[in-house]
Amino acid sequence: MDGAHGGEKTKSRLCSICNQRRPALKRPKTLQQICRECFYVVFEEEIHSVIVNNKLFKPGERIAIGASGGKDSTVLAYVMSELNRRHNYGLDLFLLSVDEGITGYRDDSLETVKRNEIQYGLPLKVVSYKDLYGWTMDEIVKMIGLKNNCTFCGVFRRQALDRGAALLKVDKLVTGHNADDIAETVLLNILRGDIARLSRCTSIITGEDGPIPRCKPFKYTYEKEIFIKDLERIRPRAILDIIKSGEDFRIATSTKMPEQGTCQRCGYISSQKWCKACVLLEGLNRGLPKLGIGRTRGVNRKDDQHNDAKNIQSKPCGSLDF
Numbered sequence: 001m002d003g004a005h006g007g008e009k010t011k012s013r014l015c016s017i018c019n020q021r022r023p024a025l026k027r028p029k030t031l032q033q034i035c036r037e038c039f040y041v042v043f044e045e046e047i048h049s050v051i052v053n054n055k056l057f058k059p060g061e062r063i064a065i066g067a068s069g070g071k072d073s074t075v076l077a078y079v080m081s082e083l084n085r086r087h088n089y090g091l092d093l094f095l096l097s098v099d100e101g102i103t104g105y106r107d108d109s110l111e112t113v114k115r116n117e118i119q120y121g122l123p124l125k126v127v128s129y130k131d132l133y134g135w136t137m138d139e140i141v142k143m144i145g146l147k148n149n150c151t152f153c154g155v156f157r158r159q160a161l162d163r164g165a166a167l168l169k170v171d172k173l174v175t176g177h178n179a180d181d182i183a184e185t186v187l188l189n190i191l192r193g194d195i196a197r198l199s200r201c202t203s204i205i206t207g208e209d210g211p212i213p214r215c216k217p218f219k220y221t222y223e224k225e226i227f228i229k230d231l232e233r234i235r236p237r238a239i240l241d242i243i244k245s246g247e248d249f250r251i252a253t254s255t256k257m258p259e260q261g262t263c264q265r266c267g268y269i270s271s272q273k274w275c276k277a278c279v280l281l282e283g284l285n286r287g288l289p290k291l292g293i294g295r296t297r298g299v300n301r302k303d304d305q306h307n308d309a310k311n312i313q314s315k316p317c318g319s320l321d322f
């Protein structure tokens with residue numbers, strides 16, 4: 001074997017960070033081949049940099065971690081408690097779970113959250129749709145069918161997280177939304193021409209003017225560091241580029257944006273007379289579950305706000321709005 005080429009080959013088989021161990025994965029973000037040990041270190045320290053550079057937290061703050069029991073929020077709970085300890089953030093951390101009442105799905109994942117509570121020593125608060133709204137998702141699906149139920153789930157979850165965070169008296173809520181989620185939301189909001197959501201969906205902190213700001217420490221973290229998707233194989237930075245183009249989107253100053261007010265029924269933030277959750281509940285309780293789905297009519301017209309903003313609340317999937 002040729003000495004020089006043999007040397008190159010051996011070198012390329014070593015982790016590009018420590019140059020000692022064999023690589024276990026190729027990072028989609030950088031295409032670096034790195035070993036497991038170095039991956040954990042760079043993964044956690046990158047999130048630490050995002051937290052510090054964006055001044056996400058202040059010492060002494062109470063922070064709720066939106067914990068669904070899925071992989072993103074489970075990793076988030078681990079990373080938040082680890083970095084809080086390692087870098088002395090001085091944060092009081094809590095796990096906050098929403099039980100939507102989906103048999104065979106959320107009840108299972110809540111078991112994971114209960115294990116995290118013990119593993120990381122973080123107090124857990126569970127709020128349920130049944131307690132907050134009088135309906136479980138199973139009951140809603142029975143009434144509305146499978147087609148439109150994600151509207152209910154998304155709208156109710158967003159509000160349930162805020163209500164749970166208020167009960168915990170936290171300063172901020174963090175969620176496990178990752179770079180892939182945000183890139184997808186940027187594209188969907190562009191396709192829908194939803195200027196209001198486009199302008200805020202790339203922000204790492206949202207709702208600073210509302211009761212409880214939300215942060216996304218995983219804004220620049222790929223959903224699957226170990227799974228190289230087709231798009232990323234062609235152009236590894238594509239996902240981060242989409243977020244950047246969303247951030248760079250300029251909105252004409254003449255564009256009319258929805259005015260943030262409060263729901264006349266429950267007091268939650270709303271740009272309409274009633275918040276979306278109240279409109280949906282009204283439909284459920286009157287036996288007209290499709291009332292709040294599709295374009296807002298009748299029940300939610302604000303006469304003095306008859307502008308482009310009226311469609312903002314009638315998007316079919318509430319989960320697109322962080």
Ligand SMILES: Nc1ncnc2c1ncn2[C@@H]1O[C@H](COP(=O)(O)OP(=O)(O)OP(=O)(O)O)[C@@H](O)[C@H]1O
Pocket residue numbers: 065066067068069070071072073074096097098099100157161174175176177181
């Ligand atoms: N039922 C829930 N209870 C508490 N937080 C939730 C719940 N559902 C979602 N979240 C929060 O919103 C984030 C994004 O939720 P999404 O439904 O998009 O799930 P995901 O991307 O699969 O994340 P995960 O793997 O954490 O479930 C989650 O990471 C979590 O922080």
